[in-house]
Structure formats: C-alpha cells, structure tokens
Amino acid sequence: MSIDLPAGSPPARVAFYNDPKVRSIAYQVALCAVIGFFVYTAARNAIANLERAHIASGFGFWNTTAGFDISQALIQFDSQTSSYGRAFWVGLLNTLLVAGIGIVIATILGFIIGIARLSKNWLMAKVAAGYVETIRNIPLLLQLLFWYNAVLKALPEFRESFVVLGGVFLNNRGLFIPQPIFKSGYGWVLIALAAGVIGAIAFYVWARKRQERTGQQAPVFSMGLALVFGLPLAVLALAGFPLGFVFPAAGRFNINGGIEILPEFAALLFGLSIYTAAFIAEVVRAGILAVSRGQTEAAYSLGLTSGPTLRLIVVPQAMRVIIPPLTSQYLNLTKNSTLAVAIGYPDLVQVFTGTVLNQTGQAVEVVAITMVVYLTISLATSLLMNIYNSRIALVER
Amino acid sequence: MTIAEGDLAVSEIRFVRGATIAARPPPAAMTGALGWLRANLLSSPFNIALTILIALLLAWLIPELVKFLLINAVWTGSDRDACREVVQHREIGACWPFVWERWSYFVYGSYPIPQRWRVYVFFAMLAIGVVWLLWLLWLEAPRRDLGSVYFFVVLPITSFILLTGWSAIGLLPVDTALWGGILVTIVVASVGIVCSLPLGILLALGRRSRMPAVRLFSVIFIEFVRGVPLVTVLFMASVMLPLFVPEEYSPDKLVRALVGIALFASAYMAEVVRAGLQAIPKGQFEGAMALGLGYWQMMRLIILPQALKITIPNIVNTYIGLFKDTTLVFIVGIFDFLRTVEVARIDPKWAAPVTSTTGYAVAAIFYLIFCYAMARYARVMEARLAQGDKR
Numbered sequence: 188m189s190i191d192l193p194a195g196s197p198p199a200r201v202a203f204y205n206d207p208k209v210r211s212i213a214y215q216v217a218l219c220a221v222i223g224f225f226v227y228t229a230a231r232n233a234i235a236n237l238e239r240a241h242i243a244s245g246f247g248f249w250n251t252t253a254g255f256d257i258s259q260a261l262i263q264f265d266s267q268t269s270s271y272g273r274a275f276w277v278g279l280l281n282t283l284l285v286a287g288i289g290i291v292i293a294t295i296l297g298f299i300i301g302i303a304r305l306s307k308n309w310l311m312a313k314v315a316a317g318y319v320e321t322i323r324n325i326p327l328l329l330q331l332l333f334w335y336n337a338v339l340k341a342l343p344e345f346r347e348s349f350v351v352l353g354g355v356f357l358n359n360r361g362l363f364i365p366q367p368i369f370k371s372g373y374g375w376v377l378i379a380l381a382a383g384v385i386g387a388i389a390f391y392v393w394a395r396k397r398q399e400r401t402g403q404q405a406p407v408f409s410m411g412l413a414l415v416f417g418l419p420l421a422v423l424a425l426a427g428f429p430l431g432f433v434f435p436a437a438g439r440f441n442i443n444g445g446i447e448i449l450p451e452f453a454a455l456l457f458g459l460s461i462y463t464a465a466f467i468a469e470v471v472r473a474g475i476l477a478v479s480r481g482q483t484e485a486a487y488s489l490g491l492t493s494g495p496t497l498r499l500i501v502v503p504q505a506m507r508v509i510i511p512p513l514t515s516q517y518l519n520l521t522k523n524s525t526l527a528v529a530i531g532y533p534d535l536v537q538v539f540t541g542t543v544l545n546q547t548g549q550a551v552e553v554v555a556i557t558m559v560v561y562l563t564i565s566l567a568t569s570l571l572m573n574i575y576n577s578r579i580a581l582v583e584r
Numbered sequence: 585m586t587i588a589e590g591d592l593a594v595s596e597i598r599f600v601r602g603a604t605i606a607a608r609p610p611p612a613a614m615t616g617a618l619g620w621l622r623a624n625l626l627s628s629p630f631n632i633a634l635t636i637l638i639a640l641l642l643a644w645l646i647p648e649l650v651k652f653l654l655i656n657a658v659w660t661g662s663d664r665d666a667c668r669e670v671v672q673h674r675e676i677g678a679c680w681p682f683v684w685e686r687w688s689y690f691v692y693g694s695y696p697i698p699q700r701w702r703v704y705v706f707f708a709m710l711a712i713g714v715v716w717l718l719w720l721l722w723l724e725a726p727r728r729d730l731g732s733v734y735f736f737v738v739l740p741i742t743s744f745i746l747l748t749g750w751s752a753i754g755l756l757p758v759d760t761a762l763w764g765g766i767l768v769t770i771v772v773a774s775v776g777i778v779c780s781l782p783l784g785i786l787l788a789l790g791r792r793s794r795m796p797a798v799r800l801f802s803v804i805f806i807e808f809v810r811g812v813p814l815v816t817v818l819f820m821a822s823v824m825l826p827l828f829v830p831e832e833y834s835p836d837k838l839v840r841a842l843v844g845i846a847l848f849a850s851a852y853m854a855e856v857v858r859a860g861l862q863a864i865p866k867g868q869f870e871g872a873m874a875l876g877l878g879y880w881q882m883m884r885l886i887i888l889p890q891a892l893k894i895t896i897p898n899i900v901n902t903y904i905g906l907f908k909d910t911t912l913v914f915i916v917g918i919f920d921f922l923r924t925v926e927v928a929r930i931d932p933k934w935a936a937p938v939t940s941t942t943g944y945a946v947a948a949i950f951y952l953i954f955c956y957a958m959a960r961y962a963r964v965m966e967a968r969l970a971q972g973d974k975r
Binding site: 214215219233239308309310314522523558 | 623624625627631634635638639641642794795796797798801807808810811812813814815816819820823824826827828829830831904908909911912914915922926929937940941944947948951952955956959
C-alpha cells in the first residue's frame with residue numbers, strides 16, 4: 188500500500204524553528220548560556236566578597252602552622268609545629284579509621300540480623316524485625332547524641348572508674364586498655380604473618396586449579412586459618428613471646444599509659460554500626476529471598492547436604508544481589524561519619540571543614556577539598572563496583 | 585465341583601466399606617497453641633536455646649523500658665529537684681514535667697507567643713495538603729489536578745506569607761532566627777518534599793535526554809551531590825552561598841539550609857524517578873510519538889503518569905530519608921526539633937541525670953511515629969500497585 192502524492196507537489200517542509208535538530212542545539216546553547224551566566228556572576232560576587240573581607244584565596248594556608256590540638260591523632264600532630272595540611276591528614280585518617288571499623292562491625296551485625304529475620308524461630312524473626320524497624324526510623328544524629336550524651340557521658344567520673352583486672356579503666360573520659368609493646372624479635376612474627384597470608388593465597392589458587400582439573404576439594408578454609416593465624420602464633424611462641432604491655436595507671440588527675448579510646452570515637456562507632464546494620468540486614472534478607480526455592484531443591488536432588496547447599500548454591504547467588512546495595516551502604520556509613528562534627532570526634536569535617544575553616548576563613552578552598560575527598564571515595568568505590576558487577580553478572584544466551 | 589479363581593477371591597471378602605471415613609484429627613501436639621509453639625519456637629535444641637535466650641533478653645528489656653517510661657517516671661514537678669534521685673530518695677525514671685514545660689519550645693522554638701496562631705494555621709493547612717496528597721496518590725482519586733496545584737503552588741506561597749509575615753496585610757514579620765522546634769523540622773521537610781519532586785523529575789529527564797549538554801549537566805549534578813555527604817552540602821550552602829551572591833542579598837541561615845536540603849534531595853529523587861522511567865517499555869515512547877505527541881506532551885500524558893505510579897513506594901522511602909536528614913540542619917546552627925531538645929536538656933533548671941534520656945526518648949518517639957507511618961504507607965501502596973501484576 189502506498190500513498191499517492193499528486194505529481195509535482197513540493198516535498199513536505201518544516202519551518203527551521205520546528206526542526207528537532209535546530210531546536211535541540213538551541214536548547215543546549217541556552218542551557219550552557221544560563222549556567223555560564225550563573226557561574227560568572229557567582230565567581231564575580233565571590234571575588235568581590237572575598238576582597239571586601241580581606242581573604243586571600245589560594246592554598247597558601249596549607250603549610251601554615253595550625254596552632255590547635257586534636258584529641259585523637261594516628262600520626263604525630265603537634266599544635267606548635269604541625270601545619271593545616273597535617274591536620275587534614277589527621278582528620279582523614281580518623282574518618283577512615285572509624286569508617287573501616289564501623290564497616291566491619293555493621294557487616295557482621297547486619298548479616299546476623301538479616302539472617303535472623305528469616306529464621307524459623309518466630310521470636311527471633313520478630314525481634315530482628317523490631318530492631319530493623321526501630322533503628323531505621325530514628326535519625327542517626329539522634330542516636331549518636333543518645334550514645335554520647337546519655338550513655339557514655341553518663342559513665343562514672345574518673346575517680347569512680349570501673350576497673351577490670353587492674354588494667355582496663357572505663358569512665359566518662361573513655362576506655363583505657365593496655366598497650367602492647369613489641370620487643371626485639373617481633374620482626375620474625377611479622378615476617379611469619381606475611382608468609383602465612385601469601386601461603387594461604389597460594390594454597391587457595393592451587394586448590395582451585397586442582398579442583399578444576401580433578402574435582403577433588405581441598406580444606407581451603409581450615410588451611411588458610413592455620414597459615415594466617417597459626418604460623419605467626421607458632422613463631423611468637425618460638426621467639427619466647429617478645430610482647431609486653433603497658434598498663435594504664437591511675438594518677439591523681441588522669442590515667443597515664445595504655446591506649447585511650449575516646450568516648451566520641453566509641454559513640455560514633457556504636458551509632459554508625461548499629462544504624463547501618465539495620466540497613467545491611469534488609470539488604471541481606473532481600474538477597475537471600477531473591478534466590479529461588481528451586482535452587483535449593485535442585486541442590487538437594489543432586490545429593491548435596493544443607494551445608495554445601497548453602498555454601499555452594501545459595502550464598503554465591505545471594506551475594507550477586509547483596510554486594511551492590513551493600514557497597515552503597517558502606518558508602519553511606521562513610522558519608523554519615525561526617526556527623527562526628529555533632530559530638531566532637533575529630534574526623535575530616537570536624538577538623539578541617541570545622542576548625543581549619545573557622546581559623547583561616549578559606550571557605551571555598553576548604554569546602555572544595557573536603558568534597559573532593561568524599562567524591563574520590565565515592566567514585567572509586569562505584570568504579571570498583573562496576574568492575575565487580577560486570578565480572579559476576581549473569582551471562583545470558 | 586471345581587472352584588474358579590475368581591469365585592474364591594470373592595468368597596473370602598467379608599466386608600466392604602461403603603462410605604469414606606471422616607478424617608481423624610491430627611495429634612494434639614501438632615495443632616493449636618501447642619503445635620504452633622513446637623513448630624515456631626521449639627523445633628530443635630538450637631531453637632529452644634535461642635528462644636530461651638531471647639525470652640530472657642526481652643524479660644529484662646521490656647520491664648526496664650516500662651519502668652523508665654511509666655512506673656518510675658516523675659509526672660509532676662516544677663524544677664530539677666523533682667527528677668533527682670538524691671532529692672527524692674527513690675529510683676527515678678523519665679522526667680515528664682520537663683517535657684510538659686518545654687513542649688511549647690519544642691513545637692515553636694522562639695516564635696513570638698502572640699503570633700503562634702499562624703503556626704497553627706500552617707500546621708492545619710499542611711495537614712489538609714498531606715491528606716489531599718495521599719488521596720491524590722491513591723490512584724482513582726478525582727480532581728488530582730486541584731490537589732497538586734494546592735500542594736505544590738498554593739500551600740508554599742500562603743505558608744511563606746503566613747510564617748514570615750507581610751506588613752501590608754497586617755501580619756507582623758517574624759525573623760527566621762526565631763523559628764524553631766517541630767515548626768522548623770516540618771518546614772525543612774516540606775520544602776525538601778515540595779522542591780525535590782519537580783526538580784528530581786527534571787534532572788531524571790535530563791539524564792535520559794538525547795541532548796549531550798543537558799545529559800552531561802544532569803549527570804554531573806546528580807553524581808556530584810550523591811557523592812558527597814549532606815553535612816558538606818549544608819556547609820557549602822551555609823558558608824559558600826553567601827559568597828556567591830551580592831552582599832546585600834545575602835540569604836538568611838534558614839534559607840541557605842533549605843537550598844542545601846532541596847538540592848540534595850532532588851539529586852536522590854532524580855535517581856528514583858530515573859529507575860521508574862527505565863521501567864517503562866520502549867513501545868510506550870514509540871506509541872506516543874506515533875500519535876504525534878511532542879516531547880512534553882508525551883512525558884506529561886503517557887510516560888510520567890506510569891513511571892511515577894510505579895515509583896511511589898520509592899519516592900516515599902526517599903521522603904523518609906529526607907525527614908530523618910532534616911535533623912542535620914542542627915549542625916549549621918538551625919533550631920530544629922532535635923536542637924531544641926538538645927538546648928532544653930542542658931538547661932540548668934532541669935539538670936538531672938535523667939533529663940537527657942527523657943529528651944531523647946521524646947525525640948525518638950516523634951521521629952519513629954512519623955517515619956513508621958510513612959513506611960507503612962509505602963508498603964500498603966506497594967501491595968496495592970502489585971495487585972495488578974498478580975497472576
């Protein structure tokens with residue numbers, strides 16, 4: 188079937204302003220112009236405002252002496268000699284420390300609660316559901332303030348500290364635990380640890396190759412455990428335990444020696460782990476539910492028992508669903524650690540975007556650096572995630 | 585006489601049942617309360633141990649909570665002495681008189697007392713708007729257009745005039761520095777909710793647009809905002825925004841935080857809406873184009889109604905996150921509900937060991953009720969939407 192056009196009629200024409208191509212270019216040019224105008228005006232205002240406030244822009248402040256103290260520093264930090272740049276690194280390391288430990292705790296707690304929600308035990312399932320519904324629906328900031336002000340700051344004062352075995356003190360200034368001291372010969376233990384890790388990886392690769400070739404399985408898990416933990420312990424024993432402890436001791440006004448865990452750190456860690464665990468629990472539950480019942484039944488009919496079924500059939504498939512949202516929960520935890528500013532834990536935002544910004548007045552530079560740090564963490568994680576996703580994605584047809 | 589095989593068989597049968605036997609009841613241990621207990625709590629030694637452990641935990645936790653909130657709680661009093669163990673010589677639970685006295689501060693902050701009727705009117709209008717909106721999302725509601733106009737146009741403008749004041753019609757101007765408490769929490773949350781949906785839709789459409797410049801801008805904006813924590817966005821809004829505008833137009837503190845929250849929420853909303861757009865089959869787009877609809881007509885009449893419908897549960901979940909995130913304005917020095925609790929709790933007049941916990945308990949209950957209600961709504965909506973897909 189065809190449409191007969193009268194012979195000699197001109198081809199259908201549209202006015203140029205109705206041409207989709209022309210329109211699209213016009214819209215884009217207009218958008219760019221508007222954004223450019225905004226950026227230009229903002230920049231001009233910023234320059235004018237900064238000049239009026241006598242603030243020199245630039246990153247010259249980076250090497251200036253900071254002149255303030257930080258309550259928890261993983262690297263040497265001294266208020267007299269250290270620079271703002273060093274304060275930045277101290278803050279960043281503190282952020283990474285609390286995020287790293289928080290991620291480990293939240294993952295363990297989250298997996299336990301997620302699996303508990305699917306338990307056949309009615310009481311267990313209901314308690315886990317109650318935990319998730321309560322914790323998810325209360326703002327994290329409120330939980331942090333509660334842990335800090337109502338729990339940890341309400342601990343007894345220094346004079347009435349809880350003392351455990353004469354070596355561990357707990358009071359409203361923090362938890363004081365013995366600090367291990369490494370004596371000579373400790374290097375051998377470290378070497379043994381490194382050798383154990385390398386050996387475990389090598390054994391895993393070998394076992395996998397052998398299984399692909401012959402179908403025989405090797406005890407990878409117990410062997411790995413023995414190599415990573417057993418070997419260093421054995422060397423430690425051979426070297427005659429070159430390990431001592433500095434015990435915290437109560438002085439008149441303070442506790443000296445040992446490792447001090449600040450209440451700010453503990454409150455942030457509790458809050459972040461407990462809050463994120465509720466979200467991880469939901470991710471885990473959804474992941475396990477996403478593996479269809481037929482997979483388990485098929486595994487049973489192949490003769491696998493319930494242990495290997497879980498380990499070889501259900502968990503690998505559930506992980507495919509769990510890992511991407513799990514990573515975004517890890518990112519959320521890292522981003523939420525900025526709430527440290529509310530309880531005074533010296534993380535990146537509290538030290539850098541708080542104190543350094545207030546002292547230097549370099550708002551644009553400081554906020555930009557902070558954002559770049561978090562953006563880098565986020566983008567790097569999502570890049571790794573995309574690589575992982577493309578590796579484990581289902582290959583269809 | 586020989587007996588055929590068949591005859592013998594027949595002669596041996598003495599009884600044939602003519603009717604079916606009624607089913608016997610299952611063993612007593614398998615049904616009723618006992619059976620339920622066995623199946624759900626005591627199915628294996630491990631489960632028995634688990635049940636006992638959790639029961640012990642609950643037996644400790646629940647009485648402690650009830651004791652703190654009700655039995656040992658103080659119900660009347662005028663200052664801190666009513667809530668101190670050293671004065672009262674008994675175990676003290678929650679300090680409710682502290683909450684009664686500070687309640688108006690928790691709700692209005694320092695909003696001038698003679699002008700507080702304006703806050704009431706605002707709350708009432710918002711309640712009407714919310715009910716209307718819920719009805720609006722309840723699929724076959726009539727006059728959806730009026731509802732959305734009310735919620736997205738009428739409500740913001742009248743609330744703004746009502747709360748900030750307008751001398752021309754006799755409403756005294758009230759500085760936003762005086763606003764506080766639940767009022768600010770609700771204002772921040774509503775601004776976030778009202779702004780994030782339209783902005784989020786625009787950004788989501790931009791991200792799926794065929795124009796490279798529009799797409800690039802949307803992607804950069806969305807990924808940038810989603811990659812940084814809300815605290816830094818708020819910091820940026822509160823310290824950098826004043827730099828970017830001429831000094832005489834420098835926005836006040838609350839407006840800066842509102843801008844930060846609105847931008848942040850719209851980036852998250854954009855991703856939620858984009859997920860909905862991606863779920864629409866290509867045939868819907870092609871069908872709309874074949875009917876001769878232009879881009880905006882296609883989006884407004886064909887695509888968005890379907891895409892938004894399936895994303896309603898996720899939109900509500902984003903709103904829950906937004907509502908919890910409003911507490912972060914605390915950090916840039918705005919007196920939201922949590923901040924008023926925080927200020928009241930360190931007031932020397934009520935300084936007692938239980939004051940902090942009482943204040944936090946009230947705040948927790950407030951957020952729990954709101955967020956849980958929204959979560960329930962999202963779940964009911966999800967179930968309702970799934971009905972059509974059931975086979």
